[in-house]
Amino acid sequence: MNVLVVDDDVAIRTLVSRLFARRGDNVQSAADGEAAIACLEHYEFDLVVLDLMMPRTDGFGVLSYLERRKDPKVRVIVMTAAVPALVQRVPENLVAGVIAKPFDLAALLALVDEAFLAVPLA
C-alpha cells in the first residue's frame, strides 16, 4: 500500500511513517500541506494520514485539493490535536476516519483497517 504521512511535527511524522513502514507499506512524508499536494501530484497513494493545523497550506487545503481531484481510490485519515469545534469542520464525505492526538498506535492501525474494509466492492 502507498501511504503519505503529512504532519509538521517531526516526531509525529517520523513515528507514523515508521509505523506504516514496519507493516511493509511504501511510505512518503510531507511537512506541510504544500509539500503534500506536490507529492499527490506526482504519485498515487492509497492512504493519506493527514494533520490539520500546519504552516502554509493546512489539512483543509489538502482536503479541498483531493476533492477537486475526485480520486475515488485514496482514503484519508485525519489525525489532529485541534479542538472539537475545528474537527467538526472536516467534511465527512472526504475522510474515512478522524483520530484525536495523542493516540494509541494500535488505534490508528485499527482505523486504517476499518477504512479499507469499508471500501465498497465496485
Place this chain on the structure above:
Amino acid sequence: MTTLMEQNVETSTRPLRVLLLAPTGRDASTMAGILSRAGFTAEACASAEELCRGINEGAGVAVVTAEALTPPAMRRISATLATQPPWSEIPLMIFVAAPDMDRAARSFEGLGPRAYVTLVDRPIHVKTLLSSMRTALRSRLRQYDIRDLLAEQQKLLENERASTLRLSGLAEASLAIASALSLDDVLQMITDQAAKVINSRFAMIWLKVEENAQTRTIWAISAGAEGTRDVVDDATVAALDEIAATIKSTVLLPRKKLAGLDAMLAAPLLEREGRTAGLLMLAERPNAVFTTDDEAVLTQLAQMASVAVQNARLYREAQDANRAKDDFLATLAHELRTPMTGILGWVQMLKIDGVAQNDVDTAIEMIEGSTRVQARLVEDLLDVSRIIAGKLRVDLAPVELRPVVEAVVEMFHARAAERRITIETKLEERPLSVYGDETRLHQIVWNLLSNALKFTPEGGRVSVALQLSGSKGVLRVSDSGQGISPEFLPYVFDRFRQFDNSTVRQQAGLGLGLAIVRHLVTLHGGQADVASDGIGKGSTFTITLPVLAVRVARAELPQLLTKPEMPRLDGIRILIVDDDDEAGKLVALVLNQLGAEAREVMSVADAVKELRRFEADIVVSDIAMPGEDGYALMRKLREIEPQLGRQIPTMALTAYGRPQDRTRILASGFQKYIQKPVEPVELARAIAELARV
C-alpha cells in the same frame, strides 16, 4: 423700621416720585416746593397726558386738583389706570374744595374701577398734606413688595420647570447609556436631549472613534435639524478638528465660527487619558443667550457621551480579549498535545517486541526533542503567569551585551542552516554594558531570534544588529519573513495573541515569546518596539536598553568602602544629571556609599532648579539626553554661575566614547570626561580629584 426716606435712597426715586397736576402752574409749583423741602421728589405735569406718561414710567403717587379733572382728562387717566399690572394701584390724591366734596366724589367714579382715590379737603394744612403723602407712598411701597414677590415666585417657577426638564433630559440620557443601544443610538439620544433641555435650535455630536484600528466618524444631529448634515463641508470638518484640538472644557464659540452651523456652545467628548475625541455642540437658540445652567447641562451631557464612548470601547476590547483568550486556549491545547503525541507514540514503539536498534535511537532522539518543546512551552506559560501575578523578578548586575547576543546567534546557526536561512550579524565593537539579568537578557535575544526564524521562509535572511546609540544599547532583529499587517502591529506584544487564528498554523508555539520579551525589557528599564511595512515585507524588532553607568551590582555596594584603593568622598555634595532614572540612581548610590551627599535629577531644567537650593560642589552629567543635553546644561551653568556666586566643577559621564566626542565634551567646558560604564574606583578618584581643584 426703615423710614420712607431711607427706602427712597435704596429704590430708584422714579417709582416713588410724586406727580402733580393742577390747571394753574403756580398751584403745582407751590406744592412741588413744599414737597421737595420735605424730602419728596415731586414733579409738576403740564397735562393729563404728561401725568399718564409719568404713571406708566413709574410713580409713587399722583396728586390732582379737582379742577384739572375735566371729562377728557378723566377718560385719559381712567384708561391708563386700567392698564396697570395686577399688583399696581397707584394712589390718586384729589384736592377738592370742601363744599364740593359730595358732588365731586360722585363724579370721580368716572376714573374707573382701578382708581385708588383719596379725597383731600382744600385748603389743606401742610402737616396734613405731608402725612397723607407718606401714607399713600407707604401703600405704594407695599404694592412694589408684592410686585417683587410675584416676580420672584414666577422666576422660581420657571427655574423649577427648567430644572425638571433638565433632570428628565439627563435621566433619559443616562438611561440610554445604561441600555443596550448601540453607541450611535446613545449619541443620537444625547444629542436630542441636549437640544430639548437647553431649548436650542440645533444640537450635534461629532466624534471620531477607533474601531478595529480604523477611525470612524460618528455624526448625530438633533431631530428636526437633520438637513444640517448636508451643509457640512471639508472646511467645517477642519474647523471641528481645530476646535476639538483646542478646547478642554465647555466653551462659548464666536458666532459663525463654523460655516453653515452657527455653532455657539461646545463641550469636548473625552476619551481615555483626557484626549478629546469629539464635540457636543449647540447652535444659538432664538432670542436668547446661553446661561451658566445651560453650560452645566451641556457639560453633563458631554460627560455622559464620553462615558458611552468609553463603555463602547471597553466592551469591544473585552470582547476582543475574550476571543483572544479562547483562541489562545485552543492553541494551547493543540501545542501541548502535539509533543505529547510524539512522546507517547515513540514510547509505544519502543515497547513493541523486536524493535530495531536504529528505531530505538530515533525514538530517544524524538522523545527528547518533543520533551524539550513541551518544557519550553511550560516555561513560557509559567513566565507569563508570573508576569500576570507581578512575580517575575530580575537579578540585576552589570552585563556585557555583545557576548550574550553572540551566544544566542550561535545556538540558532544549525537550525537556520537546515532551512538555508542566513543570519547576518553586525555587533557593536565598543564595550556595551547594561544593568541586567544575564539569563533573562539571553531569553530576550533567544525569543526574538526564535520568532524571526519562525516567520522567515526557507532561503530567507535574518539580521541581528547591536549598537550603542547615545546612552542606549539598541538591539535590532530583522527578518525577511511574512511581515505584520498594520492592524495587528499594536498587538504584537500582547499576551494570548498570535498572528492569526486560522487553521494555518504559523509555526509551533503559543505566541507568548514576544509578550515575555516586552515584559523583561520593561523590567530592565528598556523599551521594545516593532515595525513592519506590512504583509510579506518582513519585520524588525528593536530593543532599547539603558547603558550601564557604573560597573557594580547593587549587592556589592556595601563592600565598596572595604576596598583599600577606594578614596572616601566624605561630605562632598554632588548633583547627578541623567535622563535614565536607574543610571542616575546607581551613580548616586555608589557616591553616597563612599560618604558623598549625592542627589539625582533627570533633566537639565531640574538640574538648574536643584542647584538653586542644593549647594553642589560637583555636577556629574550625562551628555545624550532628550530635549536639552549635556552641552545645554553647560551653557545654563555658565549663565547661572554669576547668580550662584561660584563656579561648579563638572564631569561628563557618558556612553559617547569616540575621540572626537571626548574633544567636544572637554571643549564645551566639562573639566572631566568619563565613559560609561565606569569602575566605582575610577569614578570615586575622578570625583576626589575634582573636589580638590
